[in-house]
Amino acid sequence: MFVLPLLISGALCTLAVGVAGQAAEYQQCGGTGWTGPTTCTLGWTCTPVSPPYYYQCLPGSGSQATTTTTRQTTTTPNPPISSTPPVTGGSPPTLSTVGSGFRVDTKGGLIFDVNKSSGSITNLQYNGVQYQDSSKLSAINSGLGDSTVTAETIGAYVKITAVARNLPVTQYYIAKSGDPTIYMGTYITGEVDPGELRWLARMRKAVLPKGWHDPVSDIVGCTAFEGKDTFKCPNGQTRCKMYSSDRFIDDIVHGVTGSNVGVWMIMPGVAYETSSGGPFMRDINTQGGDQQELYWYMNSGHVRTEPWRFGLMGPYAMKFTTSTSPPSGDVDTSFFSELSVRGYVPNNQRGRVSGSATGVPSNFETVLHWYNNAAQYWTKASGGTYTSPLMKPGTYTMKMYRNEFLVAQSSVTVSVGTTVSKSIAATVDPTRDTIFRIGEFDGQPFELKNGDKITRMHPTDPRMSSWGGTYTVGQSSPRDFPMALGSDAGGVATVNFSLSSSQVKQLTLRIGTTLSFQNGRPTVRVNNAWSGADPGAPTLIDSRGLTRGAYRGYGNVYTWNIPASALRSGSNSLTIGAVGSKNLGGWLAGNYIVDAVELYVS
Known part of the structure; x- marks a missing residue:
């Protein structure tokens, strides 16, 4: 294991200051509509990354020197962006430091950078194309602010941890070799100002023009007419990022797409267990404006019906693909148990509930829902029987719904390593004239x-x-x-x-x-x-x-x-x-x- 630490307030850091009028390392330097600097500092070349839309300062022969103030340097070499084919298996992803960020090359076509002082993602390059927006970063909410950020290689994985100084949030980024995916977990110990918790990737709309349920949340050319989030377009049609939402029970994968590319949020297994709202809660998935925004909402005040839960949100993932069709949501995140992620409960520390669920006519869905102050789970019955997801131990309220209408309620206690048998039957509607x-x-x-x-x-x-x-x-x-x-x-x-x-x-x-x-x-x-x-x-x-x-x-x-x-x-x-x-x-x-x-x- 090796660790690349950063002391935010003290002695360990490297600061690079670009000359006025020139773009600094790895910054945008050209492209359609670009009005900023078009030359790079010495040692860097303005390189077409996704012409004609995006040019970026990459290692090469720039036109002017960089003034550098160094307190103490603890970096590994800064390699150029790799153009080699994806690797499957073998050695772990490559971890290095580049400027003010940690860089991870997944060897699966995805390279991403995490800022050392905020934990925000500043670079998302997939198969040589830059997807990260240059003006706004990708982060929890609008950024964690001042944070302690560390990066390490643990066996076959790279793990980056960002601990916010002024928020009750720890964010984890994890990479596997050959896998163009950023695996994430968000650990919280209290409510987060401004009353919501979300992962938000802000990406370039030029290369990812289509949102989820497109065009319901595409607000380009439209004018806000209700609050700041509901828009009317010139043809009279309305748009809102809320219109991109799906029920949590159905929302396992959602994403944004472009030409032969998709970026997907995946919420596998029990990713929602520490969120709030139950199986029928819906929240924002995408919005297309100056950027293409891809969300996963963990908690919010959007028609909220229960209080926050605290602990680990996830694991969840942001995956890059060369297809515009959603990938499978069946993603294995059990390797989190090897990585000292706070709040992660492995499968061997969980239990299940199974049994019969009867009384709901076959033309309706039968939905089972368990919840307490610490966790929530759900599943759909099939053929009059059900098996719950693996659950944390504890006593839960258990509800059964006819589609979304409550028809039965009970309670059940789940223990580690066991499957509890529990049958539930719908309250029969009285015979009526x-x-x-x-x-x-x-x-x-x-x-x-x-x-x-x-x-x-x-x-x-x-x-x-x-x-x-x-x-x-x-x-x-x-x-x-x-x-x-x-x-x-x-x-x-x-x-x-x-x-x-x-x-x-x-x-x-x-x-x-x-x-x-x-x-x-x-x-x-x-x-x-x-x-x-x-x-x-x-x-x-x-x-x-x-x-x-x-x-x-x-x-x-x-x-x-x-x-x-x-x-x-x-x-x-x-x-x-x-x-x-x-x-x-x-x-x-x-x-x-x-x-x-x-x-x-x-």
Whole structure:
């Protein structure tokens, strides 16, 4: 093992200061739209890396000397960027120091640099092409700030550790020989200002033009119209980085792509175990602006429903490929057990849960979810049985969902080295004499009007169908009923239905919601003669939801008993609206998302 240390405040460092008007070592010196220096300091040549877009100062014969102040030098030779073919297996990646950074050559086509004072990534070269943006670095959040950074070779791996001085964060970068992947782990001991924790790679959009679910988060040429993160384009279409999100249970791989290249975030195995939000949480994946931004969000306040967890986030990985198709998310990170990564729990220190999961009809997903203050896990049942991921020991709340609608809850204790048998069954819905039901009580609005679009665009987007409207029982489909209603936008929904004389009796109206904003909740009125009582404001989630593509929060089911005196034989009408705060107006006033609506005999 050899270690390359850095004393941030003391005696070990090498500072290189470029001559004014010239680009320093490994900095950009040309390319399409470049207005900065076009010559390099002595010993460095402005070299085409990805012509005509990007030229960089690489070792060669530059045009002017460099003034260097050296306190003490403890560097290995600074090799040029390798153009040799990828190596598989054999010796570990090459670790060296270059200027103010540690350089890792993975021998798999990927070379990356980590700044010695901040732990940010400053260089991402894959197969000779520079992907790192020159104006903004890749880092946790917007950078860890002053950090103690060390690099070492341990057996077949290179490990770089960045310990933030003023944040409760330790970041790990790990490389394997022949593998164009940066493996990472993020260890935290407390909440991180400004209330979120994310990995953010800021890369050159010229060579990585396409984001995830492109173009939903591409904001080039568009103008912010709601906050600083929701944009309207000249054609009226809307964009937001939130629209690039997927449910955590499904989000194992996401990435950005260019010509015969892809850069991918991979969250394998139990990477989400210390994050917050559960299996249906969704968060930002990409945004394309001046840079192409690739994210993995570990914690945030974006429609957050539970507190932070602390410990190791991950392991996770950022992988480079020569394909625009996502790679497998089945990535082995068990080698972390050899590398003294804080918070890493190896498989032999974990246990499992398995058993039967019954009572959910086959046309729905059966989702199992375990959580406590320290960890969270999930899986999907198949054929009425399930096996959990390997879990940390402890006692967990256990939930089962019909798609995303809670149908059973229990608890289970997991021990090291054992598989606990635990069966769970859905609470059976009582048999009801149903007059009508619109949609399914499954925790999702997708079958309703605009439900197929809401995760990828703003409710004002011209591609949306008109909001509100009329649903006629026996004639309409769920697509005729709006998936959201607002107190200052979207109008109301009217349901026309018929009753026989024998059905004119007390009926129960049941409305399920999946998310509310600004105290939004339903109002109901029957035949313009009877109004249901206000159910009161739901639990507040202080985060925009509907307008940023979110549909899931705590969820509520509201019921009202409609007296027989409000009903009549023959035609009847039900009007459903919304009440809530109107401080902000439009779709930022009180609103809610509909799961399903049902009327049945009490």
